[in-house]
Amino acid sequence: MATSKETVLHSWHVANGANMALFGNYDMPLWYKTGAKAEHLAVIQGAGIFDTSHMAAVSVQGKGARTLLQRCLSKNIDCCLGQGKSPLVDGRCVYGVYLKTDGTVIDDAIVYQLQAESFMVVVNAGMGGEIAGHLVENGGERTVTVVDLTDRVGKMDIQGPDSARILGKILKNPAAVFERLVYFSCKGGFADLQTSASVELVDGTPLLLSRTGYTGEFGFELFVPIDRLVSVWTMVLEAGREKGVLACGLAARDSLRAGAVLPLSHQDIGPWPFLNNPWPFALPFNDGHSGFSKDFIGAQALLQSNWDKYTLPFAGFDPRKIGAGSDSFVTSETGERLGSILTCTTDMAIGRVDGEIVSVAGNKQFQAKGLCCGFVLLDKQCVPGETVILSDGKRKIKVEIRADVRPDRTARKAMSLMLG
Amino acid sequence: MKELSELNFREGLRYTDDHEWVSESGATLKIGVSDYAQDQMGDIVYVELPEVGATFEKGEEFGTLESVKAVSELYMPIGGEIVAVNEDLADAPELINEDSYTHWIIEIKPADMDELEDLHSVASYRDLLKG
Numbered sequence: 001m002a003t004s005k006e007t008v009l010h011s012w013h014v015a016n017g018a019n020m021a022l023f024g025n026y027d028m029p030l031w032y033k034t035g036a037k038a039e040h041l042a043v044i045q046g047a048g049i050f051d052t053s054h055m056a057a058v059s060v061q062g063k064g065a066r067t068l069l070q071r072c073l074s075k076n077i078d079c080c081l082g083q084g085k086s087p088l089v090d091g092r093c094v095y096g097v098y099l100k101t102d103g104t105v106i107d108d109a110i111v112y113q114l115q116a117e118s119f120m121v122v123v124n125a126g127m128g129g130e131i132a133g134h135l136v137e138n139g140g141e142r143t144v145t146v147v148d149l150t151d152r153v154g155k156m157d158i159q160g161p162d163s164a165r166i167l168g169k170i171l172k173n174p175a176a177v178f179e180r181l182v183y184f185s186c187k188g189g190f191a192d193l194q195t196s197a198s199v200e201l202v203d204g205t206p207l208l209l210s211r212t213g214y215t216g217e218f219g220f221e222l223f224v225p226i227d228r229l230v231s232v233w234t235m236v237l238e239a240g241r242e243k244g245v246l247a248c249g250l251a252a253r254d255s256l257r258a259g260a261v262l263p264l265s266h267q268d269i270g271p272w273p274f275l276n277n278p279w280p281f282a283l284p285f286n287d288g289h290s291g292f293s294k295d296f297i298g299a300q301a302l303l304q305s306n307w308d309k310y311t312l313p314f315a316g317f318d319p320r321k322i323g324a325g326s327d328s329f330v331t332s333e334t335g336e337r338l339g340s341i342l343t344c345t346t347d348m349a350i351g352r353v354d355g356e357i358v359s360v361a362g363n364k365q366f367q368a369k370g371l372c373c374g375f376v377l378l379d380k381q382c383v384p385g386e387t388v389i390l391s392d393g394k395r396k397i398k399v400e401i402r403a404d405v406r407p408d409r410t411a412r413k414a415m416s417l418m419l420g
Numbered sequence: 421m422k423e424l425s426e427l428n429f430r431e432g433l434r435y436t437d438d439h440e441w442v443s444e445s446g447a448t449l450k451i452g453v454s455d456y457a458q459d460q461m462g463d464i465v466y467v468e469l470p471e472v473g474a475t476f477e478k479g480e481e482f483g484t485l486e487s488v489k490a491v492s493e494l495y496m497p498i499g500g501e502i503v504a505v506n507e508d509l510a511d512a513p514e515l516i517n518e519d520s521y522t523h524w525i526i527e528i529k530p531a532d533m534d535e536l537e538d539l540h541s542v543a544s545y546r547d548l549l550k551g
Contacts, residue, residue, distance in 0.1 A: 019421040019462060030462065035517065036488040037463040251462065251488045319465040320486055346465050346488060370465050395484070395491070 007053040008229050024125025026054035029249035037348045039252035043217050044349040044361050047160035048248035049236055056128025057149040058121040059192055064142025065119050072098055072138055076284035076294045088113045091195050092185050096282050099298025103273040103305055108265045112186055114195045124265045154229030159219030161410050164418045166240040172200045183412045186210035190225055216260020218410035218418050258374050259347030259406035261313045268342045268375045275302055277311035310381050314399040316372035319346045322390040322397055330376050331389045341390055343374035350406050362408035373405045428455040430521045434536055435545035436497045448503055450524040458520040461487035464513045469505040498535040500528040
């Protein structure tokens with residue numbers, strides 16, 4: 001068995017009382033002394049920071065980089081930005097999945113166009129080698145250099161409505177950096193991961209700043225030279241002290257992303273066809289949804305698939321949950337077996353008022369007790385509003401199939417609203 | 421995660437292998453979870469309590485604690501009848517995280533008070549955690 005790995009922030013986590021556990025073969029913090037609930041709420045109401053350097057970056061460079069990504073990624077990068085679906089340009093990024101030829105998922109990714117012939121692909125923990133190998137294998141005659149940067153790029157996220165106000169204190173020229181830094185765009189860079197602009201912290205540390213994240217809330221991902229990560233982490237914490245910024249562990253990351261209806265790769269998406277799920281925007285459907293606007297690996301399998309299961313988000317009526325283990329299952333209210341549970345966690349920022357889901361983000365006085373939420377994989381289509389039963393064989397919990405879970409999310413808010 | 425030296429133990433209580441504690445008060449026993457248990461579970465978000473008047477055998481599940489991490493079953497350390505449940509936990513499950521010894525979960529009338537002797541003292545519970 002492979003020994004577990006540590007990020008460069010590992011000793012910081014341990015020294016700060018983190019409850020540690022293995023995730024993607026990295027020994028990572030689940031929560032710190034403040035607890036996962038306080039961490040989750042900090043991201044909704046203020047800001048939280050996450051060590052995400054267990055994730056892997058792969059650089060894809062050269063004349064053939066764009067066409068190789070277009071061949072391998074599910075998203076159509078020539079037709080993806082905004083209402084008009086314009087091509088991906090320098091300083092913008094997109095979400096997509098890498099599929100096998102049978103249409104099943106290898107991993108999901110954010111692909112950054114740093115410059116015309118320079119891309120960065122960010123994938124999940126431990127997946128850098130596999131995705132780099134997949135790209136090389138499909139490179140064909142193209143002139144392209146693929147480098148797995150696993151454990152060579154420092155990465156942390158700051159998420160929550162105060163993120164820009166905190167980062168602004170430690171950026172050189174924050175006004176210029178934040179200008180036109182729209183959702184899913186990036187600026188700056190270092191070493192081989194360089195956009196045309198440069199972004200530096202006040203101490204001169206170069207960074208690639210990306211307006212992305214995995215919480216559904218306003219914020220940034222920071223890519224820095226690996227040997228600078230610990231100092232950047234402590235600088236951000238110090239800058240955020242008066243705003244009450246908290247270091248957050250994987251438990252809060254999981255509950256925040258589930259409430260934002262974002263999938264966890266290898267759990268909510270995985271070795272089954274990438275179809276009938278809440279993330280069709282990752283596929284290059286044409287305007288009429290009759291087919292795809294490009295060919296890519298896995299496309300033919302998806303178009304011909306007879307996959308008849310449905311991945312659906314749900315939310316409960318109180319915080320109770322059923323673990324997503326092999327013993328658990330989903331039934332109709334009359335006991336008919338419908339499928340399995342993929343994710344079940346508790347979004348601690350929400351509750352129900354007269355049946356409607358309310359978030360502390362939209363109502364500061366609201367005392368949220370939390371609602372369980374996640375994803376189920378069902379043998380039949382259910383529409384939002386229908387209720388199903390989650391069970392582990394002993395306990396049963398009624399949950400509602402939802403189109404969305406946590407209201408009043410901030411990820412897409414205009415930068416100007418988040419700086420005042 | 422708390423180191424062994426940071427964990428709170430309360431003298432005079434009995435402990436189980438499942439990290440519950442039992443305190444004696446006359447003819448009844450109060451039952452809760454140890455500081456180690458609450459620290460391992462993380463934030464507790466829901467407590468499922470039994471009905472007053474229900475009886476359970478020793479080792480039988482009487483309720484659950486739901487934390488951000490998982491659902492943990494609670495087991496009867498000694499068989500008996502539930503005479504009271506801590507209603508405060510319904511509205512404020514986080515009380516267990518704040519002080520897991522003050523905030524008891526159930527009170528029982530034991531079928532056989534002598535079974536208390538089978539449980540750990542503080543010293544032997546501490547040894548169990550040392551592993």
